[in-house]
Amino acid sequence: MAIEKYEFLTPDQIDHFMTYGWISIPTCFTESQASQWTKDIWTRLGYSKTDSSTWALEKINMPTHKSIDARSFAPKAWGAICELCGGEDRIADISRQWGDNFIVNFGNEELKGVVVGPRELDNWHVDGDHFIHYLDSPEQSLLVIPCFTDVLEDGGATYICPDGIGVVAKYLRDNPEGVTPYMARRGEEHGWHDFQWFCEQVMDSKKCNLFQQMTGKCGDVVLMHPLMMHSASRNSLHVPRVITNPCVRLKEPFNFNREDPREYSLVERKTMKELGVKGLLNWKIKGERENLRPQRENIHARMKELELRRLAGEDVGPVGDTGVEVHRELVKGLVWKAPV
Numbered sequence: 001m002a003i004e005k006y007e008f009l010t011p012d013q014i015d016h017f018m019t020y021g022w023i024s025i026p027t028c029f030t031e032s033q034a035s036q037w038t039k040d041i042w043t044r045l046g047y048s049k050t051d052s053s054t055w056a057l058e059k060i061n062m063p064t065h066k067s068i069d070a071r072s073f074a075p076k077a078w079g080a081i082c083e084l085c086g087g088e089d090r091i092a093d094i095s096r097q098w099g100d101n102f103i104v105n106f107g108n109e110e111l112k113g114v115v116v117g118p119r120e121l122d123n124w125h126v127d128g129d130h131f132i133h134y135l136d137s138p139e140q141s142l143l144v145i146p147c148f149t150d151v152l153e154d155g156g157a158t159y160i161c162p163d164g165i166g167v168v169a170k171y172l173r174d175n176p177e178g179v180t181p182y183m184a185r186r187g188e189e190h191g192w193h194d195f196q197w198f199c200e201q202v203m204d205s206k207k208c209n210l211f212q213q214m215t216g217k218c219g220d221v222v223l224m225h226p227l228m229m230h231s232a233s234r235n236s237l238h239v240p241r242v243i244t245n246p247c248v249r250l251k252e253p254f255n256f257n258r259e260d261p262r263e264y265s266l267v268e269r270k271t272m273k274e275l276g277v278k279g280l281l282n283w284k285i286k287g288e289r290e291n292l293r294p295q296r297e298n299i300h301a302r303m304k305e306l307e308l309r310r311l312a313g314e315d316v317g318p319v320g321d322t323g324v325e326v327h328r329e330l331v332k333g334l335v336w337k338a339p340v
């Protein structure tokens with residue numbers, strides 16, 4: 001069903017999404033909702049909230065214990081998510097579950113006051129470490145960042161590259177056999193190091209020149225096109241920044257060949273705009289849709305066990321696994337299940 005009338009997105013927000021591939025929805029939940037939802041963070045980490053000398057890590061991706069329903073927790077954000085994706089009926093129910101897998105960027109003493117530019121970052125990627133990627137992949141249909149603290153400029157805000165959407169879209173269009181989450185074609189997985197492809201694109205000034213930081217107030221939710229290249233940034237303020245990255249999954253793959261053009265979702269329109277087409281009549285995937293099981297899951301299982309022991313009052317010391325280690329392990333696990 002085509003969306004007849006947008007109830008959550010304003011014309012300005014739609015224009016902004018079609019131009020830059022992202023929008024920020026303000027005040028989707030209250031500070032009190034945020035503090036209630038994040039209240040166990042410090043116990044789970046084994047750090048003191050008030051003593052920065054206990055913050056052993058610069059940044060961490062925490063595991064999930066429980067989830068909340070985005071439709072009731074942040075109805076404005078959920079409404080906007082549905083409208084960007086072409087309606088709630090196209091979205092898998094699991095997408096409503098927002099986990100407490102917080103991503104905390106603490107910074108550290110050495111980084112205080114040091115501003116690191118986007119091309120100096122080494123963490124550029126698109127989300128979706130659990131499947132083989134195609135242009136129409138339904139597994140990651142939007143990139144969502146709820147802000148559970150204020151997210152300040154140079155304070156660990158996610159860096160994005162809006163003009164990279166077209167770069168990624170063209171690469172996926174030209175590789176219908178599918179690629180790993182790190183854009184490696186079949187057989188090339190071991191010749192690439194983790195974020196190499198993305199970092200190369202970002203370094204190329206003929207392709208990528210616009211970089212923006214996704215700042216916001218506590219309660220804001222940033223919504224981005226799924227092919228948005230982004231990177232964790234360095235926190236020069238040493239004030240902890242807390243976000244999550246809930247995944248929105250479609251029931252069916254994106255469709256770039258709809259009979260009625262009014263049926264195209266805004267995300268599909270943005271993809272096609274970046275490709276300079278009104279539709280992709282003869283484009284089809286030429287591989288199997290495959291799920292991957294990233295090593296991240298094993299690491300998170302270990303981290304979760306320790307967090308549960310800390311929550312039960314046991315002294316098991318502060319957290320030792322970092323987000324960086326999680327990503328390194330994750331990359332090692334990224335091979336095709338059935339090489340041909």
Ligand SMILES: [Fe+2]
Pocket residue numbers: 125126127230245
């Ligand atoms: Fe990401």
